[in-house]
């Protein structure tokens with residue numbers, strides 16, 4: 193989605209977006225941030241901060257907080273929500289054009305590397321790398337393509353209980369919006385919007401190419417129900433997930 197599309201989403205963000213901060217979501221981010229020593233002497237940056245849900249938490253834990261987003265509306269809302277925190281500075285910035293060099297001890301991108309272009313994703317990750325100080329830590333959350341494929345399988349299995357295979361496959365594809373996914377590029381497409389979903393192997397490949405080391409990948413786990421958005425529930429099966437990534441410069 194482009195800046196304008198994110199601008200227009202700012203007012204009904206909660207209706208549209210599945211968030212790793214919703215109640216019940218198992219998000220490794222906080223336990224990973226806890227492990228960082230001497231945070232009160234350190235700087236953190238969140239790129240693609242949206243409304244800056246992490247604002248008060250980061251402000252209390254770190255010496256300084258830089259936050260930015262390419263959507264003017266998101267920046268406006270982030271500024272409003274963090275006006276009482278003097279160590280937070282918020283700017284309009286595009287992840288693919290960041291000006292920072294060895295500036296931060298910790299950088300975060302939480303579901304903001306969503307651009308459909310392979311090259312733009314790489315550029316975004318290179319910029320996160322460049323923004324980090326040597327030895328610094330980077331944490332990412334990105335949508336998981338494998339989670340979508342897993343849900344497709346659950347849907348097909350359900351259809352197979354009631355239909356012969358050919359019809360079950362057809363029904364499962366229809367019910368999972370199969371036509372809207374490009375499994376080669378890892379895209380979800382809806383009208384004029386395209387959003388990137390990541391395969392685990394892509395994450396490792398991109399990060400290694402940028403120079404990141406100590407790459408570890410875990411899951412952000414979304415319980416079935418409201419936290420999983422419009423996906424049909426399978427309460428007896430393992431839930432859906434985003435990828436949580438930690439790595440270092």
Ligand SMILES: C[S@@+](CC[C@H](N)C(=O)[O-])C[C@H]1O[C@@H](n2cnc3c(N)ncnc32)[C@H](O)[C@@H]1O
Pocket residue numbers: 198209211239240241242243244245260261262263266285286287288301302303304305306307
């Ligand atoms: C799903 S929201 C996540 C917001 C926030 N990180 C959170 O977790 O609540 C994605 C955000 O990334 C921003 N974004 C998308 N592409 C961007 C880019 N190229 N540069 C900067 N921000 C971007 C959008 O404007 C939006 O605010």
